[in-house]
Amino acid sequence: MPTPRQISVTVNGTVYESTVEPRLTLADFLRHELALPGTHVGCEHGVCGACTVLWNGRAVRSCIMLAVQTDGTEITTVEGLSKDGELNAIQQAFVEEHGLQCGFCTPGFLMTITEMLDRNPDPSDEEIYDYLGGQICRCTGYQSILAAVRNAIEKKKAAS
Ligand code: FES
Numbered sequence: 001m002p003t004p005r006q007i008s009v010t011v012n013g014t015v016y017e018s019t020v021e022p023r024l025t026l027a028d029f030l031r032h033e034l035a036l037p038g039t040h041v042g043c044e045h046g047v048c049g050a051c052t053v054l055w056n057g058r059a060v061r062s063c064i065m066l067a068v069q070t071d072g073t074e075i076t077t078v079e080g081l082s083k084d085g086e087l088n089a090i091q092q093a094f095v096e097e098h099g100l101q102c103g104f105c106t107p108g109f110l111m112t113i114t115e116m117l118d119r120n121p122d123p124s125d126e127e128i129y130d131y132l133g134g135q136i137c138r139c140t141g142y143q144s145i146l147a148a149v150r151n152a153i154e155k156k157k158a159a160s
């Protein structure tokens with residue numbers, strides 16, 4: 001039996017000290033140890049993107065990362081996007097443009113779009129398609145998601 005490891009990780013601004021099994025995935029750590037179920041688990045092998053979180057600002061698939069890898073780092077999950085109960089610009093744009101149906105894929109899209117707009121605040125449609133190419137949605141047909149991204153870009157421009 002592998003020896004459990006002590007980790008210290010900041011998630012959505014809160015520092016957590018935990019003892020974890022070396023094989024525990026980051027997704028399971030977030031969902032089951034920290035009670036943050038907003039990170040969804042679909043394929044469990046890095047394909048669908050539902051489990052995407054930000055790791056030191058980079059979008060990563062938490063189903064194929066281990067919790068021990070996050071020792072001393074910062075994670076943002078979908079629960080960390082809203083502030084004081086207010087949806088942020090990207091979340092609000094998804095509501096306005098009906099960028100979701102069942103919502104299973106939505107946390108992954110929101111986190112990936114967050115990273116994309118941090119890196120490139122005004123991407124072309126081609127760049128958006130390219131960036132979101134690894135996120136799978138079975139419901140929306142993607143056009144409403146693209147509309148939500150464009151809406152979020154306009155909201156962010158208006159706020160800056
Ligand atoms: S659940 Fe992680 S990529 Fe699908």
Ligand code: FES
Pocket residue numbers: 099100101102103104105106136137138139140
């Ligand atoms: S809204 Fe259902 S999978 Fe995307």
